[in-house]
Amino acid sequence: MPYFDAASAAPLHPVAREALLASLDEGWADPARLYREGRRGRLLLDAAREAAAEAVGCRPDELVFTPSGTQAVHRGVAGALAARRRVGRRLLYSAVEHSSVLHAAEVHEAAGGTRAELAVDRTGRVAADEASAALTPDTALVCLQSANHEVGTEQPVEEVAALCQEAGVPLLVDAAQSLPWGPVPGAWSLLAASAHKWGGPPGVGLLAVRKGTRFAPQGPYDERESGRSPGFENIPGIVAAAASLRALRAAPETMDEAVRLRRLVERIRTRVPELVPDVEVVGDPVRRLPHLVTFSCLYVDGETLLHELDRAGFSVSSGSSCTSSTLAPSHVLRAMGVLSEGNVRVSLPYGTAEADVDRFLEVLPQVVRSVRERLGVPADVAATAGGAAAAPAPHEEPDEPAGLVVDSLGRRCPIPVIELAKVIGQVPVGGTVTVLSDDEAARQDIPAWCAMRDQEYVGERSAERGAAYVVRRRV
Amino acid sequence: MPYFDAASAAPLHPVAREALLASLDEGWADPARLYREGRRGRLLLDAAREAAAEAVGCRPDELVFTPSGTQAVHRGVAGALAARRRVGRRLLYSAVEHSSVLHAAEVHEAAGGTRAELAVDRTGRVAADEASAALTPDTALVCLQSANHEVGTEQPVEEVAALCQEAGVPLLVDAAQSLPWGPVPGAWSLLAASAHKWGGPPGVGLLAVRKGTRFAPQGPYDERESGRSPGFENIPGIVAAAASLRALRAAPETMDEAVRLRRLVERIRTRVPELVPDVEVVGDPVRRLPHLVTFSCLYVDGETLLHELDRAGFSVSSGSSCTSSTLAPSHVLRAMGVLSEGNVRVSLPYGTAEADVDRFLEVLPQVVRSVRERLGVPADVAATAGGAAAAPAPHEEPDEPAGLVVDSLGRRCPIPVIELAKVIGQVPVGGTVTVLSDDEAARQDIPAWCAMRDQEYVGERSAERGAAYVVRRRV
Known part of the structure; x- marks a missing residue:
């Protein structure tokens, strides 16, 4: 395990x-x-x-x-x-x-x-x-x-x-x-x-x-440890x-182990984006700890992802908002301005077996796929989102300056981003989608989604409840 | 051991x-x-x-x-x-x-x-x-x-x-x-x-x-332990x-053990004053912890006493000033107004062998005697101190209102008390001995000595250096 x-x-x-x-x-x-x-x-x-x-x-x-x-x-x-x-x-x-x-x-x-x-x-x-x-x-x-x-x-x-x-x-x-x-x-x-x-x-x-x-x-003073740590x-x-x-x-093997773990981590860094669609690997690719790699998966709920990985035998952690008691994404991911949804941190202990890493790479794509399916993400939402615009639904008024509005109030990460991805194809290139959300993670993940999907993040407006995030379709 | x-x-x-x-x-x-x-x-x-x-x-x-x-x-x-x-x-x-x-x-x-x-x-x-x-x-x-x-x-x-x-x-x-x-x-x-x-x-x-x-x-806040203990x-x-x-x-034996240790402690409380002259057993004789007893020995240096007991195989602690980094007697003994010199705390761990306590009672009198000898305490200082007054030495002026003055400046516990005990017999009943001392323990131990030796503690006067402690010979 x-x-x-x-x-x-x-x-x-x-x-x-x-x-x-x-x-x-x-x-x-x-x-x-x-x-x-x-x-x-x-x-x-x-x-x-x-x-x-x-x-x-x-x-x-x-x-x-x-x-x-x-x-x-x-x-x-x-x-x-x-x-x-x-x-x-x-x-x-x-x-x-x-x-x-x-x-x-x-x-x-x-x-x-x-x-x-x-x-x-x-x-x-x-x-x-x-x-x-x-x-x-x-x-x-x-x-x-x-x-x-x-x-x-x-x-x-x-x-x-x-x-x-x-x-x-x-x-x-x-x-x-x-x-x-x-x-x-x-x-x-x-x-x-x-x-x-x-x-x-x-x-x-x-x-x-x-x-x-x-x-x-x-x-309070204490005479122990030079007066610097009482008890x-x-x-x-x-x-x-x-x-x-x-x-x-x-141990001379510590240096070898650092090299070995760095290689395993490199494998994860390379393979995960190849195996799992819509993933962002974060952190410096070179100047980094030997044993640690973090990535985020679009359209995925971090808590469920962790739970499913645990069921599959892998213990990892996450900086996603849904895994935090405050329901706010990790301040680290926020400060970096990167995607926080579906976030996974893998940090390999000394002596990690190569086979376990390979098994993780085998299991992860299935797990992400199943979480996305359960969240109702169409298998081709990524392609659709970045592909040709579908004709707008008759009740939408894409030519209106406000464009399309998606009401995600009361819904938590990753739903607002999934909703956005589902409708972006419904507005013409140059048109906007406004996502209403009171989820803390949306502030970070909607711009991150835009960067990943090559769409334009216009900005945030205050709203009666939560905030309104405006995205302009570029592709 | x-x-x-x-x-x-x-x-x-x-x-x-x-x-x-x-x-x-x-x-x-x-x-x-x-x-x-x-x-x-x-x-x-x-x-x-x-x-x-x-x-x-x-x-x-x-x-x-x-x-x-x-x-x-x-x-x-x-x-x-x-x-x-x-x-x-x-x-x-x-x-x-x-x-x-x-x-x-x-x-x-x-x-x-x-x-x-x-x-x-x-x-x-x-x-x-x-x-x-x-x-x-x-x-x-x-x-x-x-x-x-x-x-x-x-x-x-x-x-x-x-x-x-x-x-x-x-x-x-x-x-x-x-x-x-x-x-x-x-x-x-x-x-x-x-x-x-x-x-x-x-x-x-x-x-x-x-x-x-x-x-x-x-x-600083930490989410661990209900926010009450970080780390x-x-x-x-x-x-x-x-x-x-x-x-x-x-364990049913815990209650038995408390009873057993209480009995061993009782033995120490009773036997130590019988075996060692000039000892004060301190603390409540009844409403007390089952396993702990403390006594102080006049004319003894606590640090040497601990060292000698350690050499004899017994690990105990002390509230004497010489065993503290501040060279002040324990605030507990001070607050109680009891003797602090030659202080020994015995606290028996669960399972202490009766034979070890008996051996301690065997060793202690010899150890105290040898420490007193090394400090130059005449074997009969207690008897002499409380006994008939020796003729005052010619250079002393016992009839002077100030009586005899002992200069113990720069000397540490138990020397000021030993000096006092040595000369008290040189003043007539009703005469005074004034001890000059800059040792923190003297403030506590001179009055305690008076109470133990049935002499009158007149009080403390400020002095150019340290303090002057005045004792009137009563017996």
Whole structure:
């Protein structure tokens, strides 16, 4: 049963399991105590810190363990901002950061700070020169992920770090996705990561704060972990996390594995658009994580797609609105301006069998087809949509300036786009279709559909309920 | 090698170990995902929540898991205070709470709130009627531990909870020490605890917030754990924590074990003052945790005492100033007004062998004697101190109003008290000894010595450096 969601959590690495078991009997006592059980715990903790620091590329006294990557980000952002309060209160971050950064930014804003987003291009990548322009004198902190968790695009961390260094602004790198594959280069100031992304156990994150970076921990004080992460240390978890990270780094096969997974991902990137009509593969095709690929399928409901793939034995995730509790599409796909409906993220764990990838490529086209059929999408809607215009139905008035109006109010993604695709052939070239929709995803997916289907997206007008999206038929 | 510091961390319970191993392969995936690995994790998490809630005595949807007891307290206090901000900003807590409560209170004060302490008696117990008087209309939250972590005294939680309920003020109970022995009775509103205190793994705490309690989580938002504890869930740890708590509760031998440990502790309480001269056993003799006993030894340096006990094979802890990074005695002992020097806390883990306790009682007197010898305490200083006055040395002027002055500046606990004990016999009954000391512990230990040695503590005067403590010889 292939699990293809390593970017969410990787199965426990065998080395992590062994180290966890070995340290359960040695690592339960308080490492602050001076008796033998405490000293043993302290030794384990110190050794784990050294191993993790080496893998991160920092000094052991620059690194603390936290209970999660999320808390590493929260505490890192808060501590860096507080220490630079006199310089300024502006937090700058890319529009595609992990939600932990966005949530830290919300809290900062609620406390009177300001925040600004760095836009990304259609591949999800920040432009270093835009970062440079955005580095105003009151910028207290910049946050930039090393690679995106939803689409795999690598960010220009080294360049942005150099710009930040020049401007005297600290850079916090969320390295959660890339750390399993290698250290983050460049002059970053803070770095956060999460052990369960590299096959360590859940319950362990890490925060590195390089010497010379001003840092004022926030929240209630605790003497543990240099005052930067309160609460009794989870030593068995920490030992397992550090051991597995070291194992990944030390093993010569890690590089081979990156190459192998990159090849498998490349196969998915190439084959999926060949096998499935109306698919958009998103993210940078070259500067990307080795193991992650994301694509979106027109006229498909992400939740049903995930459910059907799960039934077929494949565990993947999605940034589609219907798979989110807020019924809004992923902010990453939104910032990239790409299609969000029928979105699938495949992230291959270490050791993924080639045969499983091939089987996925076998299963996917059938699954997408069946979901489309159930949604009532005519098999030839794509062809029809882009083909010759059918004669308008007698009750339509295509010559009217307003053109054809499709009322999709109250209907969720992907219905508004399906409705649009069904009727576009009914207006003459140059005529318009206006889609009324109160679905959050339509704002993103109707323009994305236009780009994919070579139609013209005219724009959005406000409407009594939801919004009116106007499309002009071009082909 | 007997480990007698269960109040700090208990060795892993066999059930916790088993449950942890069993859930490592099932509990690593994201429980928010809908695919099979996520669903399995969710099932484990839900089952653990039910088991923990049953043991706590609350509903499963009232309980969330946190990465530590410390974080449970920090988040519980912050969330309860924020939700009652309009009512008032006063935080009331006992003077002997765990440092996590004090640290949460410091942050609250720094943010503009106010705080007030409930005093305790010499046994470390809060008086419920004093709590009643302190419940002013602007009180937003009361914090009271179920039992004290340093001296074992049980607090009148049920009575205080009833008073709080009447006044409409929520009560947060830090149940870290008592939860292994049974649920906390009464109408508390919030409850915090820590798994490694009951033999669960490190890295797991719990926070219960009873329905009807207003609660506004603080800090960056996260959808996990009802928005009350951010970060990816440590499911294997949580499963192990819940399983071991349930095992303790379900086992008929837990009650027997409490009775058995209480008897062993009683033996220590009785025998130590018989075997070791100049010892004060502290904490309530009856209303106390079954497994914990604390005593202080005059003329002894706590750090050396711990070191020697460790060499002899016993792991215990201490609230003496020399064992703390701040060189201040434990705030618990200070609030109780008891001796802090030579302080030893013995907390017996589940299953402690009777023979180990007997061996401890054999070893302790020798260890204390040798530490006293090394500190140059005459073997008969106690007798001498309380005995007939020696003739004053010629250079002393005992008839001068100021009496004898001992300069202990720059010398740490227990030296000032030893110096005092050495010279008290040199002044006539009615004469005074003034001890100059800049050691934080002297403020507490000189009055405590007076009470133990039946001498009169006159008071403290400010001095050029440190303080001057005046003692009048009574016997």
